[in-house]
Amino acid sequence: MPDPTPTRDQILDASEALFARQGFRSTTIKEIASEAGVNSALLYYYFEDKETLYKAMLSRLIEGLVSSIADRIQGVTDPEEGIRQFAAAQAETILARPLLPRLILRELLDHDARHAHEPLSIAVGRGLVPLAHLIEAGQRAGNFRRDVNPHFAAISIVSQLMYFFVARPAVAVLLDTGSGPIPPDTVRAFARHAGDFAVKALSI
């Protein structure tokens, strides 16, 4: 991990936005350079090639990501409260960086492509572990049903908000929202629903 410089960060910011919106292959070096306000040759001064730039961008992303949500449920002892917190934290993380779900889903979809970056898939998978532990704790405490696979349940919980954002065009049809981004109030309402949905599904 090389030292961050202002220009280098501008390039990473630009590539994050464009890769999220358009994907790896549809995003050109010149587009990124233009968005970052620099000459396209400069990207090769800071990064070896397009793929390296992409992976550097994902690495920077992972650092801030894994901690952000997992930390939020670290101190929580009550499993029910932990699940609600998790959903809320997921929603706030995404609201703060709306491009995140698209970036992650694209990476998962392109996992077997040449430019893929295993660490992200692994990080996403590992991000589910504390959630599964929380559910197991609830089962041991007698609050949650024991006939539920904690791993499956963890997937069910994260899937809701992920899909909600990524399937925005379809969700907009159903909710009759406009074509722009989904209003933050609606997002928070859905996050409360998702937490509630999971807690009710798990509780005895």
Next chain:
Amino acid sequence: MPDPTPTRDQILDASEALFARQGFRSTTIKEIASEAGVNSALLYYYFEDKETLYKAMLSRLIEGLVSSIADRIQGVTDPEEGIRQFAAAQAETILARPLLPRLILRELLDHDARHAHEPLSIAVGRGLVPLAHLIEAGQRAGNFRRDVNPHFAAISIVSQLMYFFVARPAVAVLLDTGSGPIPPDTVRAFARHAGDFAVKALSI
């Protein structure tokens, strides 16, 4: 919708597989032609250009899709049973055509790109409507909690299996499955879990 011919269908089959795995931009005309066993210029005999081919492939997909899952819950009167049937139908549909979720998610992600095809997003959104109706029926009948938004709940239900498939690399990390496709038994087990999860979340 032009008359289907064997060669035309071969081309559509090949493009479906390749677009699902690699996305629109990463898939070349020659690749599709090679997979279909024909010369690349022949694609321009049957289709105007790459984008038209892509849209034709999606149109063919939608026809068989919307009916397939929606029909399955058409005759069902018991809402609880309907939700379980929906999850099972979703799983069987995907098991029969494993490329479906990736194709749909890619299209949703690329919705604002040039090659996008609104009809699919609309079809996916509309596919949720009968599910929402089922939940409303359950609420009226007094079986389901009334403090749940039926639209939100419909999203929660479909999201589970969608994410389960699309996030395969991350799911594999959590479940400690290998790198290949997830075993059908595991898929069906998750589908049962998803139906159960939803029913328990909704029931009073």
Next chain:
DNA sequence: CGTTGTACTAACTAATCGTTCAATTAACAG
């Protein structure tokens, strides 16, 4: 047999895009 239309192909064109490189400017130490 000649004509006509359909299915199909090899070879080419034009444009795009990742990448390189020589040259220019900015930063700054002595």
Next chain:
DNA sequence: CTGTTAATTGAACGATTAGTTAGTACAACG
């Protein structure tokens, strides 16, 4: 100022790829 290194650029190269064109094979039909 001067020399040295780091940061930045314009212009070009080479590879890839969507799309075109001109033509061939062949069946149907008169």
